[in-house]
Amino acid sequence: MLVTAGSFPFQPAGSESMMARTKSRPVALSAADREWLVKRVRTGSYPAQQVRRARILLELDENDPDRLGPVPTQEVVAQRAGVHVDTVVKTSRAYAERGGDVEDTITRKKRLTPPVEPKVTGEVEARLIALACSTPPEGHARWSLRLLEKHVALIDDIPDLDHSTIGKTLKRGRFVLT
Secondary structure (H helix, E strand, O other), rough: OOOOOOOOOOOOOOOOOOOOOOOOOOOOOOOHHHHHHHHHHHOOOOOHHHHHHHHHHHHHHHOOOOOOOOOHHHHHHHHHOOOOOHHHHHHHHHHHHHHOOOHHHHHOOOOOOOOOOOOHHHHHHHHHHHHHHOOOOOOOOOOOHHHHHHHHHHHHOOOOOHHHHHHHHHHOOOOOOO
């Protein structure tokens, strides 16, 4: 297979000038960090993304006692790790931005807020339970999930909820329709 500049596996188009890694983001691992990363790479029980990032950090390590010669360029590290050069750049940048914390560098960052705000908040849940505790409308012996769904749609303060969402909310609150 002929690999030309700009082909996907190893080098993006127009990145010929990106030859050596800048020393502004050196990766210098301690012996304990190196051992922790090697465990991640070799055991095979960690997510692939963490293993890839760990391999990149191990390749970029300037304190590696087993290395003969200088630290390889980003292109060489990308080829050895089987990733794109941009992945190497982003991993070394993340290592520098996180103050050299290896675990924070290779693990996924947790979101502070969910991507979609939940419809059912504590107030909505309380109003829903209060409605379910009230007497059912005339002509009905008890509340059903579909009947609650219809009444919730008529109330302005509560967002429209599906009967399955209402059932999950009542179950979470340990409320049983009887």
